[in-house]
């Protein structure tokens with residue numbers, strides 16, 4: 001469940017929330033990962049299974065649907081692991097963004113699907129104009145902005161459209177569901193400040209599961 005309280009290794013991987021709807025999506029992701037080698041085609045083929053999870057009720061515990069005042073992203077944003085592959089190849093998590101709060105501008109570094117389960121979000125996507133060689137600096141411009149309502153989702157196919165931030169524009173918190181091909185909260189990603197160009201490495205962490213020790217994964 002989402003309020004483990006104790007960070008035992010045995011509870012940190014696999015189905016942290018064990019619901020048939022989640023098992024069905026992970027099983028379909030595994031099947032398509034074996035059978036479809038082209039990433040864009042695989043993500044496209046995954047869309048019906050992902051849409052089914054977003055449309056289903058009753059599988060997301062209240063404990064994975066609440067704000068987290070100790071958030072690694074700030075703003076009370078809660079990030080809860082629902083499924084994690086122990087080898088870091090896949091994860092499913094919920095992201096709870098309180099009303100009016102925004103995430104930092106960040107990247108994801110993995111292919112996947114992200115969709116709205118509750119509330120409403122404005123998403124701002126950035127395009128990187130520099131060659132990425134300076135790890136501390138990025139020149140960004142806004143590529144697109146969109147509003148996401150319940151049941152709507154988008155694909156992530158880095159490096160295209162991988163840098164963004166979201167803001168909750170509903171009166172209640174938004175909850176987005178992320179299926180990504182890494183262990184997103186435990187990977188060193190990047191936080192961007194578009195105005196100054198500053199880039200900072202960050203690891204958001206899950207509210208309900210520990211990250212492996214540094215260097216434990218290749």
Ligand SMILES: [Fe+2]
Pocket residue numbers: 106107108164
């Ligand atoms: Fe994101």
